[in-house]
Amino acid sequence: MRRLEHFITGAWTPATGTGTPLHDAYSGDIIAETGDTPPMAPVLDYARTTGGPALRAMTPHARALMLKAIGQKLMERKEELYTLSTSTGATRSDSWVDIDGGIGTLLTYASRARRELPNQNVMKDGAPEVLSKDGTFLGQHIRVPREGVAVMINAYNFPVWGMLEKLAPAWIAGMPVLVKPARQTSHLTELCVRMMLDTGLVPEGAVQLICGGAGDLLDHLTAQDMLSFTGSATVARQLRAHPTVIANSVPFNAEADSLNAAILGPDVTPDAPEFDQFVKEVHREMTVKAGQKCTAIRRVIVPAAVLDAVQKALVDRINLTKPDDMGRLVSAAQCADVRAAVDQLEAEANIVTGGAPRGTWHPPTLLRCDTPLTAKAPHEVEAFGPVATLMPYGTGAEAIQIANKGGGSLVASVFTDDPDVAREIGLGIARLNGRIHFGNRASAKSSTGHGSPLPVLIHGGPGRAGGGEELGGMRAVHHHMHRVAIQGTPDQITAVTGVWAPGAATRDDRHPFLKSLAELEVGDTIRTASRVVTLDDIEHFANFTGDTFYAHMDEDAAKRNPFFPGRVAHGYLIVSFAAGLFVEPSEGPVLANYGLDSLRFMAPVSPGDALSVILTAKEITPREGEPHGEVRWDCTVLRDGEAVVAQYDVLTLLAKEPREL
């Protein structure tokens, strides 16, 4: 029998001590064993001194490309994971959520990070704040990598996804990870870590793995580390209350099982498409992963008028479920836990269908509680298996009240084809959920479903659900970084952020459009000649473009407008003339203007006003593996060399090297 190994301080390390067996969820055979957990201080230190610096020596985009390459290699070998996954009790489609879902999350982060993050480890958060009237003192929020370890204590139900969905944002942020999967399925996590290391692409110390207990792990955490936990609300509380976590203000994120609701809208009659969709979704959520999902529907809240109809439809569908359509619970012990929870639920609800488990197979079990406003167990007792409780409501307000008795959930669904119902119930339950899923006929085919956390949407929930937040695209990367406010002169802000701040030093040796990325520096600037806008220009532009808005064409009407002194130039004319002033026309390193950001017209431009432009390279983002990069220019259009009439960012693509033409 194989003993699972830790991967710590750079090597696969067999666990010592007495072995504890892992069982195949189907056969009950012992398939591996875990041993003791070694002292964790050196393991954490190794990550801090080796993995962290190695990751942060790369740029965020380089780390994202590494994630992409690793994800692609995992995808090639995923059948090995599928094969082993069966022993956890998972069906092929259960495993798809875990394995393809996990690798897909890596790949999504790899792609989004390159699109949405700057390519440097110091990241601006928001715009500069002008703190003095003369502009010599600015504030700027930035995010910087924490110099600690992202420690993950994961649940047994998703041994691959559970690791990868947390690893992806941590690595993008520049933090090494230490993974402690739940013991029962740690053999699958172990295989996935081996496959990642086999790629040869993982920087030394960037990932470590502990198969077994947490040992003294928590005793050595600091405020630079992060602790994230997925699992039961009870364990979440223990971790949150750990003396070291408390004493060191260790950032802690919990994602705990919760009593997620699905609500059928009051508008839905049994013949409506949403009725069938609802029944299918509840059934799927009961049976996928044999109900061992933190997002599974536990409470089925339906209008009293259709309660019996929903019950019949659900029972019919459950009766069609063949034993092999659903996987097994992970262990006999888990099966006993579920059975005990069903017993507790029975104190306030009746079993409609279901029965006693056979081995690790637990039949889909539906209960019914006719008094959901006064009952407690259906809102508090979680049977972490194929178990849900059906309950009726009267008004929409009652549906909200019943749903909110869950005390905080990861997700709730509302099935309705009435947007007003979506708004009323959605906003009624929003504050107590991490995600709200709306279903109706229009999204029946395109919907990703109630139970699937998505990489781009946050996952977590308030109260019972742990009060945490994961995923959500770059939001999770930001959670792994530290936000700090800096204040100083524009030159100091520029030096720290690498992004030119208004008022910082500029260089105008030659037209910046003539410089490739190899030559361009933030602060490179051009101050243009000026051009007088005439009434002829305005009329000409109006007639040429067709934009004959009254403020440009009719002196009296313009004067009646509260914002204009009389006829004024078009905003589009101002930015067009500005480009005419700042563009260097000859073929050179500037490849394209791909957009503008945050354009504001600050003051009207009247006939006779002279426009000039100051254009300054603000932010330079070379693309990893591409021959070009992005340059964001600060563009200020002045009237008579003084008053700012327009302010915006011009976005261009530039060649990295001088082009050979």
Place this chain on the structure above:
Amino acid sequence: MRRLEHFITGAWTPATGTGTPLHDAYSGDIIAETGDTPPMAPVLDYARTTGGPALRAMTPHARALMLKAIGQKLMERKEELYTLSTSTGATRSDSWVDIDGGIGTLLTYASRARRELPNQNVMKDGAPEVLSKDGTFLGQHIRVPREGVAVMINAYNFPVWGMLEKLAPAWIAGMPVLVKPARQTSHLTELCVRMMLDTGLVPEGAVQLICGGAGDLLDHLTAQDMLSFTGSATVARQLRAHPTVIANSVPFNAEADSLNAAILGPDVTPDAPEFDQFVKEVHREMTVKAGQKCTAIRRVIVPAAVLDAVQKALVDRINLTKPDDMGRLVSAAQCADVRAAVDQLEAEANIVTGGAPRGTWHPPTLLRCDTPLTAKAPHEVEAFGPVATLMPYGTGAEAIQIANKGGGSLVASVFTDDPDVAREIGLGIARLNGRIHFGNRASAKSSTGHGSPLPVLIHGGPGRAGGGEELGGMRAVHHHMHRVAIQGTPDQITAVTGVWAPGAATRDDRHPFLKSLAELEVGDTIRTASRVVTLDDIEHFANFTGDTFYAHMDEDAAKRNPFFPGRVAHGYLIVSFAAGLFVEPSEGPVLANYGLDSLRFMAPVSPGDALSVILTAKEITPREGEPHGEVRWDCTVLRDGEAVVAQYDVLTLLAKEPREL
């Protein structure tokens, strides 16, 4: 002797029980007394059922205007606060930080919220996420108000600012507040609450006050409430570990005293302006509020070469401090605490100047520790009075190491005129600070200083500083709201957010520019006729504007460009023609185009391509108290009616009512 009153469940309520006296910090006279704290469950419930609904019945801008009006009334009566403030030991300038600083924070939030937030209680967080290829299933993050109470347990040193800086973002977010000031200075907070209530502008239940202990307050908190604390790290830990806070995942924010550093850059010689600035700032931070500030400089880290020079300059300046230049410690007990902390520091540092306190007057006390890399006390023992420790460093890396031994601080200062030093030391200490203040000659006059938290910059810090974050402009408002992901059809997303989502239903009954805000609805749209762009148009536009960039003018050069098939239209030409297509020229409710956001050119436009535009009202923001509001339009420019060539938001001002012309 007056007994302080609670303001709870809608009434001023005298405390019962045995009185505990409050003493004047100067005379020692008893000036008031506090009594017992009543059971808090009804007080919290009152806020939840009365204050919360009342606040949330208003829009965010209406709440902001209320803050502004209250702030203005407080400003008119501020001398009453100044008069009472003296009894806390504060000088006039100490009180300015507390009183004008606090009211100023209210006013800043009132102004920023109207500028930066939408005017509805459901707020979008980020852009929609397209979750299906056909666009029928979208995701959207939103923030919604929590339906709980913002509970504030505040420190004694800023009885006015400490309340107002937390109250402002809570109210903007729609949360009622319950204030429990530190007992020693609660009489000043009590007066401020009375003045707020006197305005008659505070909704019932929006503010409550407890003068005295916390009673059973914490036992009744839920995940919908928020607990924020300012004070010692020890108490912060106790609150964080409270069983109810743990069990209910109560959002908790701590801002704890920390051992803030000021670092003199290695470039600064005694004759440099930064040397004097540094000495002045350290002296100011030692003496303002008699050093009773969570942001005060406790560790003075200077190059070894100038250690003696800094010491001499500091001592000279301290010796010039007259007793009345500095206020008193709040109480004799506080004075004894400071003295005890100085004793602890003396184990590893020597007193350079200072001495024994007289009554509540503690002399400015400078210690010196020559071994800061090995010493512990100077990095761990906080004397919360006019006390700081001077310490030398060798290299910049050593300065970083010494500063970071503080284990997490609210703020650190770096005085340097070398941007490279700012970058090196700034980034070296960033992850362990909430704010970094850079000082040099260029900002000597404009700088807001080391010790001042600003409403627009975050305040808080990792580790020892509590791991929290306050202020930071609208960031603090967001902390008081709950973020949730919603997913559904575009119509469902639109119904919940009130903001039109791409793909949602539209209405094109007549040109939307003809509708005032009273008539316009999100989804109102116009799909324009089309216009063919000719090569003549491109040449004409180039010659008219002066933008003769090679991609528009030179077929061969354009073809050599990796992104273009040949000569293409200017981006500015595309948006100008788009406006020509969508603008309704006649004098009507549209008052101005004040900007564009997030303009992206998605595909090149070649001569012969026909452009058309779909313009849809996306977000409508009526301005409180103004005859107009803002409308954000979704603008999509199509090529030949299909491919999107440009996508952006057009920002306009519209009259609320049809204009009488």
